[in-house]
Amino acid sequence: xxxxxxxxxxxxxxxxxxxxxxxxxxxxxxxxxxxxxxxxxxxxxxxxxxxxxxxxxxxxxxxxxxxxxxxxxxxxxxxxxxxxxxxxxxxxxxxxxxxxxxxxxxxxxxxxxxxxxxxxxxxxxxxxxxxxxxxxxxxxxxxxxxxxxxxxxxxxxxxxxxxxxxxxxxxxxxxxxxxxxxxxxxxxxxxxxxxxxxxxxxxxxxxxxxxxxxxxxxxxxxxxxxxxxxxxxxxxxxxxxxxxxxxxxxxxxxxxxxxxxxxxxxxxxxxxxxxxxxxxxxxxxxxxxxxxxxxxxxxxxxxxxxxxxxxxxxxxxxxxxxxxxxxxxxxxxxxxxxxxxxxxxxxxxxxxxxxxxxxxxxxxxxxxxxxxxxxxxxxxxxxxxxxxxxxxxxxxxxxxxxxxxxxxxxxxxxxxxxxxxxxx
Amino acid sequence: xxxxxxxxxxxxxxxxxxxxxxxxxxxxxxxxxxxxxxxxxxxxxxxxxxxxxxxxxxxxxxxxxxxxxxxxxxxxxxxxxxxxxxxxxxxxxxxxxxxxxxxxxxxxxxxxxxxxxxxxxxxxxxxxxxxxxxxxxxxxxxxxxxxxxxxxxxxxxxxxxxxxxxxxxxxxxxxxxxxxxxxxxxxxxxxxxxxxxxxxxxxxxxxxxxxxxxxxxxxxxxxxxxxxxxxxxxx
Numbered sequence: 001x002x003x004x005x006x007x008x009x010x011x012x013x014x015x016x017x018x019x020x021x022x023x024x025x026x027x028x029x030x031x032x033x034x035x036x037x038x039x040x041x042x043x044x045x046x047x048x049x050x051x052x053x054x055x056x057x058x059x060x061x062x063x064x065x066x067x068x069x070x071x072x073x074x075x076x077x078x079x080x081x082x083x084x085x086x087x088x089x090x091x092x093x094x095x096x097x098x099x100x101x102x103x104x105x106x107x108x109x110x111x112x113x114x115x116x117x118x119x120x121x122x123x124x125x126x127x128x129x130x131x132x133x134x135x136x137x138x139x140x141x142x143x144x145x146x147x148x149x150x151x152x153x154x155x156x157x158x159x160x161x162x163x164x165x166x167x168x169x170x171x172x173x174x175x176x177x178x179x180x181x182x183x184x185x186x187x188x189x190x191x192x193x194x195x196x197x198x199x200x201x202x203x204x205x206x207x208x209x210x211x212x213x214x215x216x217x218x219x220x221x222x223x224x225x226x227x228x229x230x231x232x233x234x235x236x237x238x239x240x241x242x243x244x245x246x247x248x249x250x251x252x253x254x255x256x257x258x259x260x261x262x263x264x265x266x267x268x269x270x271x272x273x274x275x276x277x278x279x280x281x282x283x284x285x286x287x288x289x290x291x292x293x294x295x296x297x298x299x300x301x302x303x304x305x306x307x308x309x310x311x312x313x314x315x316x317x318x319x320x321x322x323x324x325x326x327x328x329x330x331x332x333x334x335x336x337x338x339x340x341x342x343x344x345x346x347x348x349x350x351x352x353x354x355x356x357x358x359x360x361x362x363x364x365x366x367x368x369x370x371x372x373x374x375x376x377x378x379x380x381x382x383x384x385x386x387x388x389x390x391x392x393x394x395x396x397x398x399x400x401x402x403x404x405x406x407x408x409x410x411x412x413x414x415x416x417x418x419x420x421x422x423x424x
Numbered sequence: 425x426x427x428x429x430x431x432x433x434x435x436x437x438x439x440x441x442x443x444x445x446x447x448x449x450x451x452x453x454x455x456x457x458x459x460x461x462x463x464x465x466x467x468x469x470x471x472x473x474x475x476x477x478x479x480x481x482x483x484x485x486x487x488x489x490x491x492x493x494x495x496x497x498x499x500x501x502x503x504x505x506x507x508x509x510x511x512x513x514x515x516x517x518x519x520x521x522x523x524x525x526x527x528x529x530x531x532x533x534x535x536x537x538x539x540x541x542x543x544x545x546x547x548x549x550x551x552x553x554x555x556x557x558x559x560x561x562x563x564x565x566x567x568x569x570x571x572x573x574x575x576x577x578x579x580x581x582x583x584x585x586x587x588x589x590x591x592x593x594x595x596x597x598x599x600x601x602x603x604x605x606x607x608x609x610x611x612x613x614x615x616x617x618x619x620x621x622x623x624x625x626x627x628x629x630x631x632x633x634x635x636x637x638x639x640x641x642x643x644x645x646x647x648x649x650x651x652x653x654x655x656x657x658x659x
Contacts, residue, residue: 320535321507
């Protein structure tokens, strides 16, 4: 009987081709959108992790509460010993210190007088140590527009937008105005070794990257940092692991009564990231649900049309002694078969496009000039194991639901009434 | 084979709801049909022929009275039992053939056996035999669209006969055929009737069919008005 039904499906294109196309299209969109969305969200989370929050971040409790103001006076001290301790207790992580601060960048003319000034967002990282992975982590080489990476103390990278606006050339000197950790005025002159553009307003607006040692010297922060970021070695962010890590660390070292005691927060707790992560987790489920409903409605109609065409077949089968519930059941099995075939086709195409976009991505930088959210400008898909199966849920479920709704009349009617209606 | 009665109909009434009232399609019908009969239910449209055929075929149930087919009381059969009765013991032939268009002649005939869960070899032999009876062994791979009306009806006969039912119910089987094909079909059914002692019951108002009947039961307004044996039937 199964072979008989299979032959019918394969030979009767109106019974199989349209539903297979509908299912394949829906599954293709589910798989592709799932991969693309996960890719974008993953890249966005990854970008935030690399630039701002790490997978986990350690600050003083007081700094955490006022982190929006980047208060240097609440920064961590004894960073070297803190890091040493972290490497002992959590050897599978990479720990890096950073200093974030606001300031004013002054561009002097040939007489040393101010030619231009603009607000600066200072990010101090380990630019010069040979073993440092920070430069690659922030993808700085690719962001350099002019010049090159600093290779000695006192050199800086500044925003290309800033450099263009104030006509700063490579090799020019700029002075950073700000405050030290102790609250006194800070003036420190750097030589511009290069200009950078990340393609993101949040990162590019007044960005200035300096070596952490220079920052510590300029800001009177010997062995200090505003934050220590932790990264899982060679693996993406996993919230459960980060939560376990943060909980164990805070239980041990974070003291309610000491506002300068360190506190570890995970990426999900960093500003807005919890919402992004929740969206990332729920979006695939929402898409699957939407496609199930949309495809079910289309396939319901397809099933109704197919059912009308097959009325005399059902009548003959009743007359030949097939039970109506068996007829109904076989239509559902046909639906499962069509759903599986359509899902396989859709998954193949969805994965193919996802692999392509995983490798190449689509550059939306032209449309994101004024974007105020930290997200990548090249949107890439990511292929995950779940994508091999996720399409089968809407694919099979929608065809079965569509057929079940369309064939319900067969199941509910009295045999005699049905036989008369079936125009045999 | 013994010519005992295989269908007994006593005081059969069949009513259909029409809006808030009821329409009586069959009224106090009494009829006994023996094994091997070649019987026609004749009468104008709306006389109740098809309704009676559907009840005998266990596709419908009586409103009143008793209909016994092969010792099964139609009114008391469950869905499963009535399906089984049709599957094992009753064949249907329709006016419009109702062959499944995407299947070959062989597959159309074989379909009736798939529900019986016979082995592939047993099915093959039964289908070949049935197609031999109707003279269509050279068309086994053809699809219905490639056949003439007469050939389609012969496939339908093979489909109804392949499971060797005791009873074949034919509703206007010649209505869509020309005279030559009608006679050919009727001769085929008549020979199967004789050879296998299968009971054929027709619902018809076609004069050509009446020439072959052994017995003619005339219906008018849901009642039997005449029941006559045909002594001068063909073959």
